[in-house]
Amino acid sequence: MASIKDVAAEAGVSVATVSRVLNDHPSVSAEARARVLAAVEALGYRPNAVARSLRTDQTHTLGLVISDVLNPYFTELARSVEEEARALGYSVIIGNADERPDLQDHHVRNLLDRRIDGLLVSPTDGGSPLMLDAARAGTPMVFVDRWIPGVDVPVVRSDGRAAVRDLVAHLHGLGHRRVAIIAGPAATTTGRERVDAFRDALAAFGLELPDVYIGQGDFQAESGRRVTEGFLDLAEPPEAVFAADNLMALGALDAVRARGLRVPDDIALAAFDDIPWFVHTDPPVTAIAQPTGELGRAAVRALVDRIEGRPGESVTLPARLVVRRSCGENPTQVQRSTT
Amino acid sequence: MASIKDVAAEAGVSVATVSRVLNDHPSVSAEARARVLAAVEALGYRPNAVARSLRTDQTHTLGLVISDVLNPYFTELARSVEEEARALGYSVIIGNADERPDLQDHHVRNLLDRRIDGLLVSPTDGGSPLMLDAARAGTPMVFVDRWIPGVDVPVVRSDGRAAVRDLVAHLHGLGHRRVAIIAGPAATTTGRERVDAFRDALAAFGLELPDVYIGQGDFQAESGRRVTEGFLDLAEPPEAVFAADNLMALGALDAVRARGLRVPDDIALAAFDDIPWFVHTDPPVTAIAQPTGELGRAAVRALVDRIEGRPGESVTLPARLVVRRSCGENPTQVQRSTT
DNA sequence: CCCGTCGATGTAATCGATTCCACGGAGTCC
DNA sequence: GGACTCCGTGGAATCGATTACATCGACGGG
Structure with missing residues (x-):
């Protein structure tokens, strides 16, 4: 691969001049510039980013x-x-x-x-x-x-607190009282915050978030499946599940489907993070969309x-709630996705 | 940021020795090695990948x-x-x-x-x-x-010809005769091949792939939507649509839904490339899965x-067909996804 | 005891760029 | 006409590594 020296030789100038042309430094004569450019063209020269970075x-x-x-x-x-x-x-x-x-x-x-x-x-x-x-x-x-x-x-x-409050209001409005969350790792801020926001929002409606309704996930699909199975195995399973990200929601859908149950009839589902596929899932998933x-x-x-x-x-x-059908139908709901 | 010279100075050796230790060259005394390693540790030295690459x-x-x-x-x-x-x-x-x-x-x-x-x-x-x-x-x-x-x-x-033949057999078995394809760009091999494979497989069943049933997409969702709308606008729309990738299938779903139509009742849909979401779309999408x-x-x-x-x-x-429900129900179908 | 060998180490060239500094020539000013 | 500026240019140092080559001391064999 041609180097700046080859270009200099071809153009009959020094490497300094070649470099000046390449970095369009002002003090280069039009003639030298033309010769260098011609040489660059002729040799198919491309500057070595590694060398440049070192210097x-x-x-x-x-x-x-x-x-x-x-x-x-x-x-x-x-x-x-x-x-x-x-x-x-x-x-x-x-x-x-x-x-x-x-x-x-x-x-x-x-x-x-x-x-x-x-x-x-x-x-x-x-x-x-x-x-x-x-x-x-x-x-x-x-x-x-x-x-x-x-x-x-x-x-x-993005701050999801307001959207989580909207979500809880939505769930509450649909009659859900026993609600659970598939949380992300406690070591992450989003893992903790989403649980806290959810708990706080529930408290405002006089609802609790008991420990058995907090499933520990890791933001990946498999954990969503596992946690959801755990919820479904409870003597008193939750009526609604909030997945702290879209992949865990996918896992939750897998688990629900594997049991032959239906969303939202048997269990409601909502997710943090909206993605194009949520429009077309069965049912379309209510989600909190980040910008x-x-x-x-x-x-x-x-x-x-x-x-x-x-x-x-x-x-x-701010994030915002996008209501679809995965938490149940409510004709009086004001906010509704148009997509 | 500490360089190899700093390490050499700290360890009281030359840069050559430091380099030898770092690239575990055999001829370095145990003592020098230890001193270098200690210096590396003390300075938090990390080799500069840029310089190394240049050399x-x-x-x-x-x-x-x-x-x-x-x-x-x-x-x-x-x-x-x-x-x-x-x-x-x-x-x-x-x-x-x-x-x-x-x-x-x-x-x-x-x-x-x-x-x-x-x-x-x-x-x-x-x-x-x-x-x-x-x-x-x-x-x-x-x-x-x-x-x-x-x-x-x-x-x-991956070679999808066999899987495309399976798909066409599946469509034919379900009674579909007017079938269309949302193609990828003709400039890409996969864009052309999938159309060719589809056309050939149809021919084996005595079916044609007329030009109006070949929609030109670009492998992105928006084009799937546009092409599908075109198909639906035809005097005689296709009974089944094969999207040459998953994003165009997503666009197709959008278009069908926007018209208030249903898959597969109003129009069947299949896609090249299987993705986890296809299990949970409404309906689950029949797709050709690549390894x-x-x-x-x-x-x-x-x-x-x-x-x-x-x-x-x-x-x-080889790619393989994963049958789900988006082309219609057929209880006698042998191949069926378990997931 | 001397020389050859080998292992450990240091010196310096090198990779391909950028850029400081020096230098020569042309132009300007007094 | 001489001194002073600029302008265009080249030489050479430099960035942080690797590595060929030289050197030096210890050691073993004859």
């Missing part, structure tokens, strides 16, 4: 460590992150943690070793020492969706701000 | 350019690719082409500039000059799922073989 100490690359690529929420997030990053002149390297702290650390380390300019993370756990060290050492970092408390890193996320694309874009902007020396602010956007 | 001309990185991250088929593929690559000591950088040749080229160029060791591509078009040049120039490359004919690059894909994970792993193995100087072979694995 400039910049990779123009962002690292994104997401919790699970198989989760449509995170792929949508990844897509918007890459789009915004590209618009700002950055590339993105994605690491999939698969909800495993060890894999998360593997990717964080890998990205740090590659000297990415900044890191976007949705932590799968309470905080690996590795990531905390990196944050303390000054690696530009932004948390997205999930975060780690007590670290001085901007957080871009995913906007979150991804805001996170990139905050990160790039940090990288380029500007403050980089936290952002919290 | 060794290896990045231990694979590039993966997929057609669409929002397509669950490709995210599953990406996941298995990353897993296998990790097992073989490589990282993966994903580029999302979003079914756009220009974006595909952007990512290919970006990956090439980063001097990735090898490239895994599922081309969105008939072949960008950029990619062909790279292949000719000797960049280790493997096509996965889709490929470009006439290029000497291994292809890892996606195995494809991803085989592709990585072929690519790494090429990179490391071994041959690197093409692989073709």
Whole structure:
């Protein structure tokens, strides 16, 4: 592969001049510029990003460590992150943690070793020492969706409390009183918050969330299935189940179907995170929708701000309830999905 | 960030010795090794992958350019690719082409500039000059799922012809005679092949595939919706529609639902690519399942073989039909999904 | 006792870029 | 006409690693 030296030789100038042309530095004569450009063309020269990064100490690359690529929420997030990053002149390297702290650390380390300019993370756990060290050492970092408390890193996320209250009102309005939740890992903020928000909202209606109605999941489908089976095995199963993410809702649907039961007749179901498929499931699933694309874009902007020396602010956007049919029919319901 | 020089100074040895310890070269005394390791620990030193790559001309990185991250088929593929690559000591950088040749080229160029060791591509078009040049120039490359004919690059894909024949037999058995297809872009191999396979299989049953029953999609949901609306507007709409991927099937479901029609009563639907959600859609969707994970792993193995100087072979694995209810009920049907 | 071998180590070149500094020539000002 | 600016250019240092080659000391064989 041709290097800058080959181009210099071909154009009959020094490597310094070639470099100047390539980085359009002003002080290059029109003639030299033309010769260099011709040589670049002739040799099919492309600058070596590795060498450039070594010298400039910049990779123009962002690292994104997401919790699970198989989760449509995170792929949508990844897509918007890459789009915004590209618009700002950055590339993105994605690491999939698969909800495993060890894999998360593997990717964080890998990205740090590659000297990415900044890191976007949705932590799968309470905080690996590795990531905390990196944050303390000054690696530009932004948390997205999930975060780690007590670290001085901007957080871009959505607040689902209001939407959860709407959901509980919806469930209550449909007559559900025994309601359960399939929670995410307690080590994650979203894992805890969604349970807390749900419990608080229930309390406002004078309802309790007993421990047997809190199933411990891990945000992946299999755990949703397992927890739901546990609920169905109870002497007094819940009337409604709220899955803290879309994959666990999928697992719950699997479990319900395996028992030959029906949603919502036998048990109501709602999920956090709305995805296109929820419109077409049997029944369509009532869900809490996050402004995913906007979150991804805001996170990139905050990160790039940090990288380029500007403050980089936290952002919290509201989620909203999208009512469909999985919690039961209620003709008087005001809010209703149009899609 | 500490460099190898700092470690050398801290340990009281030369950088060469540090490098030897880090790459466990045999000829280093136990004592020097211990001192270096202690210094590494004390400084929290991590080797700079950029510098290392520049020197060794290896990045231990694979590039993966997929057609669409929002397509669950490709995210599953990406996941298995990353897993296998990790097992073989490589990282993966994903580029999302979003079914756009220009974006595909952007990512290919970006990956090439980063001097990735090898490239895994599922081309969105008939072949960008950029990619062909790279292949000719000797960049280790493997096509996965889709490929470009006439290029000497291994292809890892699945053959759906038999499964398509099974599907057509299934449709025919259910009494469907007017069947249509939502095709992928003709510039892609999978776009063409699936139409050809479908047409051939229909011919075996004495059925035709008229042009009006071939809708041109682009493998994304919106096109599935548009094409399906076109079909429904025909004076004689098809009785069954075969979507050439899962996203176009989603679009088709949207279109059918928007008209207030039902699958399969008003129109039957089948899709290429099986995904977990198809079990729970209304109705569950009959689909052709590819061995996606195995494809991803085989592709990585072929690519790494090429990179490391071994041959690197093409692989073709069979797809299979998974019958559900979206084409109509048939109690005598032998093959039936259990999930 | 001397020399050859081998193991451990250091010096320095190298990868492909960027960029500081110096230099020569042209133009300007007084 | 001489001094001073600029402008365009090239030489060379530099980034952080790897590695060929040189060196040095210890050791074993003849």
